Amino acid sequence: MSSDLADPVFDLRDPDLYRHPHPVLHEMRDRAPVHYCPELGSWMLTRYDDVGAALRDPRFHAVEEHKKVDVLPAAVRRELAPLRRIFMQWGGRDDPAAHATFLRVMKKHFTPRRVLDQQPAIRAIMDDLLTTALAGTGPVDVVNDIAHPLAMSVVCRLLGIPAAEIDMDLMLRASNGISQLLEMAELEQLRRSQQGMLEMGAFLAPYVAAARRGAGSGLFAVMAGPGTPLPYDDDDVVAQGIMFTVVGYHTTANLLANGIQLLFDHPDQHRLLVDGGPAGLPAAFDEMMRFHGPVSTIRRMVLEDVPLRGQVIPEGDTVMLALVAANRDPAVFTDPDEFLVRRPDAHKHVGFTVGPYSCMGQALARLEGDVFFRTMLTRLPDMAPADPVPDWTVFRPLGKELRTLRIRPGRLRPGRVA
Numbered sequence: 001m002s003s004d005l006a007d008p009v010f011d012l013r014d015p016d017l018y019r020h021p022h023p024v025l026h027e028m029r030d031r032a033p034v035h036y037c038p039e040l041g042s043w044m045l046t047r048y049d050d051v052g053a054a055l056r057d058p059r060f061h062a063v064e065e066h067k068k069v070d071v072l073p074a075a076v077r078r079e080l081a082p083l084r085r086i087f088m089q090w091g092g093r094d095d096p097a098a099h100a101t102f103l104r105v106m107k108k109h110f111t112p113r114r115v116l117d118q119q120p121a122i123r124a125i126m127d128d129l130l131t132t133a134l135a136g137t138g139p140v141d142v143v144n145d146i147a148h149p150l151a152m153s154v155v156c157r158l159l160g161i162p163a164a165e166i167d168m169d170l171m172l173r174a175s176n177g178i179s180q181l182l183e184m185a186e187l188e189q190l191r192r193s194q195q196g197m198l199e200m201g202a203f204l205a206p207y208v209a210a211a212r213r214g215a216g217s218g219l220f221a222v223m224a225g226p227g228t229p230l231p232y233d234d235d236d237v238v239a240q241g242i243m244f245t246v247v248g249y250h251t252t253a254n255l256l257a258n259g260i261q262l263l264f265d266h267p268d269q270h271r272l273l274v275d276g277g278p279a280g281l282p283a284a285f286d287e288m289m290r291f292h293g294p295v296s297t298i299r300r301m302v303l304e305d306v307p308l309r310g311q312v313i314p315e316g317d318t319v320m321l322a323l324v325a326a327n328r329d330p331a332v333f334t335d336p337d338e339f340l341v342r343r344p345d346a347h348k349h350v351g352f353t354v355g356p357y358s359c360m361g362q363a364l365a366r367l368e369g370d371v372f373f374r375t376m377l378t379r380l381p382d383m384a385p386a387d388p389v390p391d392w393t394v395f396r397p398l399g400k401e402l403r404t405l406r407i408r409p410g411r412l413r414p415g416r417v418a
């Protein structure tokens with residue numbers, strides 16, 4: 001093998017890479033599917049089979065983010081101790097036995113049947129948000145007027161927070177700050193993440209205390225109510241509430257907004273979905289997850305030396321599993337760079353991940369997606385972007401999110417969507 005092929009160089013610090021990462025990822029997948037990225041301080045896996053195998057492999061530990069805190073000077077570690085503590089409490093993620101207990105208790109509340117019971121409430125939230133957004137005379141911002149408050153309202157309701165008591169500004173601000181731990185987790189991002197956790201924790205604590213007294217509802221009652229099988233104190237339950245809020249809100253909101261932008265970018269597919277009716281939504285939802293899902297990479301830490309494709313990933317190293325690349329692997333998906341709402345195998349995507357740490361709330365995300373897209377496409381069949389260029393912002397190293405998505409609603413069909 002030539003030296004050019006043996007030691008390829010890929011610039012993953014390019015500030016514009018997030019706009020069009022796939023040419024680089026295709027080359028990386030072909031030439032260096034197990035590649036060390038010195039600029040990121042981690043390895044990157046880009047092939048579908050390798051990413052799926054790593055997600056199932058217990059040698060690839062699900063808790064990696066704490067490394068960003070542990071390497072800092074002692075004074076900064078003390079400053080960020082609350083951040084590290086709260087994050088390590090999420091789902092018992094650092095202890096496989098504790099995580100298994102958490103899943104055993106919580107999964108029964110996320111079955112398709114239990115989730116479907118929430119459909120009327122989600123539909124009512126969506127209808128109210130759309131009605132309010134359409135009350136003005138200018139463009140509607142799908143991101144900030146609909147997608148983000150919808151996803152946050154659903155997760156707060158799930159926890160047991162009454163709709164009238166949700167401090168939406170605080171919850172959205174705090175959650176977006178916390179999510180920076182899952183981006184590059186640089187020092188100032190870690191500080192913003194901790195601030196968000198402390199603000200959100202203070203808001204959630206009274207609801208956990210009420211659940212402990214037997215006066216709560218939702219998941220807080222499951223985790224803290226009388227007779228709960230989970231060995232959690234109030235701080236543990238608050239930490240789980242923070243986790244559900246961040247993971248359940250941020251990714252879903254971005255998926256909804258991304259999906260509308262994808263339809264604008266591919267008007268032929270938009271028309272297919274409008275003309276084909278709601279029956280086409282499940283496949284379209286999976287194609288949105290495959291083509292531009294809300295999570296581009298997942299970080300793991302290897303617990304022992306792992307040989308893979310002629311390389312050895314040393315114990316303790318970070319590995320980025322590039323979901324964004326796996327979902328465009330031509331070995332799995334024909335014409336992977338084509339967005340096709342009727343793609344028959346779109347469900348093979350790894351956007352929700354797989355294995356023991358796969359997304360527990362994916363049935364809920366699918367239901368939110370069904371209600372959101374069904375409503376938008378049925379009531380606003382002629383909606384169109386109000387701005388010529390999408391308002392993307394980077395979520396490093398390979399992701400992008402919409403800050404705004406202003407639309408011209410066009411013809412409005414009356415009534416609520418069945």
